[in-house]
Amino acid sequence: MKKALKITLVTLFWIGIWYLAVLIYSLIKGMDLSYNPLFPYPHDVIIRLFKLLLEPSFYLSTVFSLLRIIASTVIATALGVLSAIVCSKINFLNSLIKPLLATVKSVPVTVFVFILYLLVFDLTSMIITILMVFPIVFANVYEGIKNIDRDLLEVCQAYKIPRKKRIVSLYLPTVMPYFVSALTSAVGLAWKAGIAAEALCPPENSMGLHISLAKQNIDNEELFAWALTLVLINLVFEFVLKKIIRAVFKRYLPNEVRNENK
Amino acid sequence: MKINNLTKRFGRKAVFENASIEFEENKINYILGESGSGKTTLLRIISGLDKSFKGEISPQYTKISCVFQEPRLFPNLTVAENIKITAESSPYTVDDLLKILELEGEADALPASLSGGMKMRVSLARALYYNGDLFLMDEPFGALNDELRQRILPEIFKRLEGKTVIIVSHNVEEAKSYASNILNLDLINNSLSSK
Numbered sequence: 001m002k003k004a005l006k007i008t009l010v011t012l013f014w015i016g017i018w019y020l021a022v023l024i025y026s027l028i029k030g031m032d033l034s035y036n037p038l039f040p041y042p043h044d045v046i047i048r049l050f051k052l053l054l055e056p057s058f059y060l061s062t063v064f065s066l067l068r069i070i071a072s073t074v075i076a077t078a079l080g081v082l083s084a085i086v087c088s089k090i091n092f093l094n095s096l097i098k099p100l101l102a103t104v105k106s107v108p109v110t111v112f113v114f115i116l117y118l119l120v121f122d123l124t125s126m127i128i129t130i131l132m133v134f135p136i137v138f139a140n141v142y143e144g145i146k147n148i149d150r151d152l153l154e155v156c157q158a159y160k161i162p163r164k165k166r167i168v169s170l171y172l173p174t175v176m177p178y179f180v181s182a183l184t185s186a187v188g189l190a191w192k193a194g195i196a197a198e199a200l201c202p203p204e205n206s207m208g209l210h211i212s213l214a215k216q217n218i219d220n221e222e223l224f225a226w227a228l229t230l231v232l233i234n235l236v237f238e239f240v241l242k243k244i245i246r247a248v249f250k251r252y253l254p255n256e257v258r259n260e261n262k
Numbered sequence: 263m264k265i266n267n268l269t270k271r272f273g274r275k276a277v278f279e280n281a282s283i284e285f286e287e288n289k290i291n292y293i294l295g296e297s298g299s300g301k302t303t304l305l306r307i308i309s310g311l312d313k314s315f316k317g318e319i320s321p322q323y324t325k326i327s328c329v330f331q332e333p334r335l336f337p338n339l340t341v342a343e344n345i346k347i348t349a350e351s352s353p354y355t356v357d358d359l360l361k362i363l364e365l366e367g368e369a370d371a372l373p374a375s376l377s378g379g380m381k382m383r384v385s386l387a388r389a390l391y392y393n394g395d396l397f398l399m400d401e402p403f404g405a406l407n408d409e410l411r412q413r414i415l416p417e418i419f420k421r422l423e424g425k426t427v428i429i430v431s432h433n434v435e436e437a438k439s440y441a442s443n444i445l446n447l448d449l450i451n452n453s454l455s456s457k
Binding site: 151152154155157158159161165169170173251252 | 309310311326327328330332334336337338339343347348349388392
């Protein structure tokens with residue numbers, strides 16, 4: 001109950017700020033205070049969102065974008081984890097992968113989108129998502145592996161503890177908090193980068209296509225409605241992801257992560 | 263058990279220089295010596311954890327129970343799981359070991375909730391559960407108070423009968439009470455340096 005009240009108050013606070021911002025903007029620009037098509041009021045955006053909800057293309061685009069981003073995130077996560085394991089064993093491979101990570105870190109997403117636009121138009125958003133998620137998962141899991149307690153490794157060595165037991169009792173509990181932290185930040189980034197790539201290089205049936213069209217038509221109400229949709233989907237996505245992680249890997253997580261938002 | 267012509271260096275500093283050390287098999291051996299005399303290094307060499315040395319060890323034991331200077335427990339495993347991780351089966355049950363080490367009721371506890379002394383006793387229980395042919399123990403009773411030591415040490419040594427046991431300690435009285443063979447590393451090092 002306390003938590004629900006807190007969420008309601010926080011939501012109301014930010015809706016209030018939104019109203020105030022529109023009001024101030026309208027006053028400065030000398031525009032109509034009751035309706036602003038460039039910087040719409042929250043109630044206008046919600047009405048537009050309800051209108052979008054009545055269109056079948058809304059669901060089709062949302063589902064396809066969602067599937068693209070989930071698939072790319074899964075691929076990037078698998079690649080990140082595997083590469084981190086291999087690179088932690090072979091130092092040379094770690095040196096080999098560093099330039100790729102440095103490039104992804106320093107080059108803006110837009111540049112990658114423009115390059116991929118000409119090479120693999122339809123796959124642009126997926127590749128961008130992979131490029132954004134992979135380094136985060138890789139770096140965190142690699143760091144986790146490197147932080148494995150050397151003393152406990154010696155215990156495993158002294159008692160000849162089998163590999164499977166070592167993984168379950170030592171590797172997973174050490175690496176899992178790093179992995180969870182990577183995944184939660186990577187998911188948010190996957191959304192942002194994936195949809196941005198879709199908007200710049202829009203495939204059929206995508207949220208990016210609608211955002212791109214709304215921008216071309218200077219339909220800011222629809223832009224805001226899509227942005228709101230993204231926020232809501234991301235919140236649900238993160239919530240579901242945390243539940244899944246906690247259910248599957250519960251025993252490998254430290255107590256503070258296990259009990260977070262219980 | 264013999265270690266012949268043992269040479270071990272850390273950079274330029276030699277901890278052992280062509281030393282020969284003998285332990286009594288199937289008996290309790292105590293190693294005494296000042297800090298830095300190489301007691302822990304010697305245990306690490308015998309256990310196979312340190313392979314960067316010259317010399318020969320015979321016979322080579324393959325099943326070794328180790329008690330390290332620190333408890334070295336897996337933080338995410340309960341006390342019972344920490345004990346059972348070393349072996350699929352054992353002549354001892356976890357409950358028996360917890361009883362003799364006065365840890366009854368702690369089977370499901372996580373290491374973080376235990377005191378330093380309790381953690382060390384779990385580490386001892388783990389070594390006993392593994393039931394190695396050779397026991398290497400680095401100051402295993404240092405964290406125990408005198409009363410507890412008097413109660414549980416006879417129980418532990420009863421279960422070590424017939425095993426080759428090498429214990430590193432600073433406690434001369436304890437060594438005199440339980441050891442068949444006491445090795446003073448300071449004397450070995452002094453005789454080597456005077457040669």
